[in-house]
Amino acid sequence: MTTASLHIALISETFPPEINGVANTLGRLVEGLRGRGHCVQLVRPRQNSDPHGAADQALLLTRGWPLPGYPGLQWGQSSMHKLLRSWQRQRPDVLYIATEGPLGLSALRAARRLQIPVVSGFHTNFQQYTGHYGVGLLTRLLTNYLRWFHNRSQMTLVPSVSQQIELQRRGFERLELLARGVDSQLFHPAKRCDRLRANWGLAEGDIAILHVGRLAAEKNLALLSKSFQALQQAHPQRRLKLILVGDGPQRASLQQQLPEALFCGLQRGEALAAHYASGDLFLFPSLSETFGNVVLEALASGLGVVAFDQAAAAQHIRHGHNGALAGAQDEQGFIQAANGLLNDAEGLRRARLNARRHAAGQGWAAIVELFEQHLRSAMQPTNDMPVMHSRP
Known part of the structure; x- marks a missing residue:
């Protein structure tokens, strides 16, 4: 009928x-x-x-x-x-x-x-x-x-x-x-672009730490800055680069706080997919989301995602399996979760594979x-x- x-x-x-x-x-x-x-x-x-x-x-x-x-x-x-x-x-x-x-x-x-x-x-x-x-x-x-x-x-x-x-x-x-x-054909690990990573100043083995979203006060971006600085201190022997995709009222102040970070502005479609897939670790410190579409996009792109245990992250991330979670408001736990993924190369590789596998079923x-x-x-x-x- x-x-x-x-x-x-x-x-x-x-x-x-x-x-x-x-x-x-x-x-x-x-x-x-x-x-x-x-x-x-x-x-x-x-x-x-x-x-x-x-x-x-x-x-x-x-x-x-x-x-x-x-x-x-x-x-x-x-x-x-x-x-x-x-x-x-x-x-x-x-x-x-x-x-x-x-x-x-x-x-x-x-x-x-x-x-x-x-x-x-x-x-x-x-x-x-x-x-x-x-x-x-x-x-x-x-x-x-x-x-x-x-x-x-x-x-x-x-x-x-x-x-x-x-x-x-x-x-x-x-x-x-x-x-x-999530559109798992658009957001896909195959969109990884060596030329884009080279433009970011990264060589093979360097780590691109990515954030995608509106650069605004409600996104808890002070923790993004704090987390990146903590990761740099914990891994002085590795080259880490913070890549921010998006725009908003806090962009100017963030550029002052993070002079070595790369601000890519708004990206759409295939360009956005390439930015996701060319990253390695995705930090999402927001506590104000009803969902957080970018979490699913990052998972579909095969990134190691670090987020608070709420909204999209709570639904789609199993800690240690396809990403890393911290309790809400636990800033130190968030930093430790990111550090844990970077400390374990094989664990990060598995998490990225599992992230893609999970997100591919979320059409x-x-x-x-x-x-x-x-x-x-x-x-x-x-x-x-x-x-x-x-x-x-």
């Missing part, structure tokens, strides 16, 4: 070609749903790079404001009337709201008025970020708003068990898991299928619409 295709509206502040984990995930989900025969309308703010008149039936653009700290991105304005007009003309079967700003809130309210079921996604720990930017007093208010927002939907999708437990503890309801996948097809199942589940009449109060 053929399953009927769905008309899905996906609402997000960010989407490819923007470079971040949320955009990457949403791009994969939309591509996968359309590949399965579903009609997906993308609703997002107009970006500076959008050509005039770019909108069509599959794309609804709204106005936006510049997002502080994220050059080039727009924070969507409230667009309830525009959404109502669009969805009254062509009613979606279900909404997926990926971001909780004014655009997401207006979509939530429009859905309530039209009685369209809503699935929300918890993609970013904004309530943790506030403390890193000197506005820690807002953390409780933001947490309360996020709980109110997500509890208005039929279900909220979270990417990891650790995130699910944390949100349940904070009173979030109807949480379901939707993990992340996007099963994730997209589960996503579709969650959307269909939200449409069932037994899932009563939560009560929508006028204000959080």
Whole structure:
């Protein structure tokens, strides 16, 4: 029996070609749903790079404001009337709201008025970020708003068990898991490039210590610097080079702290895959991730990954088998885990082989299928619409 295709509206502040984990995930989900025969309308703010008149039936653009700290991105304005007009003309079967700003809130309210079921996604720990930017007093208010927002939907999708437990503890309801996948053909050890390593100033036997991600306060990059310096002191006889891929507000200060490190800026596609595969050890000190797509990308590229035991790392790394883990907040444990991999050449070789073997089985097809199942589940009449109060 053929399953009927769905008309899905996906609402997000960010989407490819923007470079971040949320955009990457949403791009994969939309591509996968359309590949399965579903009609997906993308609703997002107009970006500076959008050509005039770019909108069509599959794309609804709204106005936006510049997002502080994220050059080039727009924070969507409230667009309830525009959404109502669009969805009254062509009613979606279900909404997926990926971001909780004014655009997401207006979509939530429009859905309530039209009685369209809503699935929300918890993609970013904004309530943790506030403390890193000197506005820690807002953390409780933001947490309360996020709980109110997500509890208005039929279900909220979270990417990891650790995130699910944390949100349940904070009173979030109807949480379901939707993990992340990786393109293991793009991210592959075969993309290792001797020419790129030579450009980095590395010879055979030298160690490239890699970090990929946004260079921002919430990524705990002080530990990255501390870890690299500790590794240099522990291995004075070996040539180690720190390679950072990505950009962000902390880049200038990191370049001052780490004058010998190489800053490669933003990389995409095949170039990004070559940067991953040309590394040896991957350090991921972040404690603020809902998932951390870069962990899976590094594993697929055959790197020895060192991370804290949470989010993607907790799901995909077995300590000593395909990487190394430290307890959350245990900075000394993190440094020791990295040092342990470097001290054991054969153990690092095995970990890299096992990392690739594990990540090769973590494709996007099963994730997209589960996503579709969650959307269909939200449409069932037994899932009563939560009560929508006028204000959080």
